[in-house]
Amino acid sequence: MLEIQGVAKTFNSGTPNEVRSLCGVSLELAAGSWVIIIGTNGSGKSTLLNAVAGTFLVDEGTIRLAGREVTRWPEHARAELIGRVFQNPFSGTSPSLTIEENLSLAALRGRGRGLGWGLKQSLVGRMRDEVSRLNMGLENRLESAIGSLSGGQRQALTLLMATWLRPELLLLDEHTAALDPKSADLVIALTEQVVARDQLTTLMVTHSMHQAASLGDRLIMMHRGQIIHDFQGAEKRRLRPDDLLARFEEVRRAEQLDESAAEMLAEQYI
């Protein structure tokens, strides 16, 4: 479904602020799989998601999605295939538009937009059904501006918008990190529902070891722009949050070892 081949990206290349965010990442996702990505800060996990979404074009490598090579496609063109939920609950909705207007924008994701009336009666009917399934009482507030809602409500709506038309790939970028624990649980429950119902191929970045252990059928750990662990099948099912924390500790020690070893070598030879 998604094939990432040797993707590399360097930001601010040629300046003192040069950052090698992705160093030859390859990853293949089977249709219907739910892959969790974890990693330290700056490991490149969000960058990988943005590379797939087309926020920037990669320096090297290819990205194929649903049988199409999308490496050079601009972001808005890839939206035809991809549904996205962002970390910031304010990023996924348009605050001054109403709930129903936002949803009607999502109902045309990746399609042409003409002078057709935006809020058709049949569409508003379906909105009421879908929004009432969020159990937030928003179905009676379809005409209020989204800016007046809480972060959790906005994130739940963003998830609904991203999956309104079944996307070939769903990208979740730490989509509960900015929410209070209760809203986060709710959004995670909604995510599980929709992914299972529509058999969505999903790529999800998370900071929560609990989410990483309990969700998905495959887990990838990134460090310094590379994939360092790939847990699948039974191995993934056995993982507990403590195991993941232990892996992080390993990475941290390896780093320290690198630095102290370098220091020692420098002392001896320079």
Added chain:
Amino acid sequence: MSLLIGTFTIGFILSLLALGVFISFRIFAFPDITADGSVTLGAAVAATLMVHGTSPVLASLAAFGAGMIAGACTGTLYTRFKINSLLSGILVMTSLYSINLHIMGQSNVPLLSVTTLATQSEQIAVKLMKGATTFDLAGWEVSVRDASVLAAVGLVVTLTGALLYLFLRTNLGMAMRATGDNVQMIRALGVNDSNMIVFGVAISNGFVALSGALLAQYQGFADVGMGIGMVVWGLASVIIGEALVGTNQLGTTIVGTVMGSVLFRLLVAVALRWGLSPNDLKLITALFVFCALIVPQFLRKKRLRIAHA
């Protein structure tokens, strides 16, 4: 009375300009200076076409189209060539000055002996009133000519305002509003935001040029300098309109912008009547917009300080 009607008429005509400024400044948060040039562009195109015998309606529509082209140029400079939004507008506005002179062939085109929307609506009114030149309105003697022009302008503004409202609620219009609101989101939903900005600034300048075309027909001439300071004028109207209606619902803000334009024109008329020199008008307008921009900040700070105390 005739002065009051004239004030309302100009207020309504300039409300189209205010709607244009509303689209660029408020919907797209795009500070578009092109408007100063496209007011004159609309006037120049309409006047020149009418002098050459084109019907006033067609000439006004052509002005709208010309404004759209100017706006599309600004939008393209901004999106395609990544030129700062203000500078894009300044570049197009400056070049429009020469273009307008070329269109008119001189710096001023009089429309005194030409059929315009104003003369047409007068003719219709005179026919309707069976030749009477004045009528009685609640004790005031009102000239049929003045009233007919006001009615015609009011009709045009109502129609265009309603069209704008309907357009902004179509799929395309909603995508445009969301582009100004949250670019990241609208890209993720598959909309080419650059195209939306080009199109939005084009429509904005279409409205501004139409306003210029109507203004030329009302005052009976097109002049190359008539656009100076018009952006600030439009902005003042938008700000007053927002203060008047207070909400950010689409329909009410459009109505508010029109009301703001008329009210601002009334204020100006009163100030001129009280002895304000017309030379100071633009200075006062700019000062007004300055105050309107900083007063909310000032109040917020003050409120914070009170909350902390």
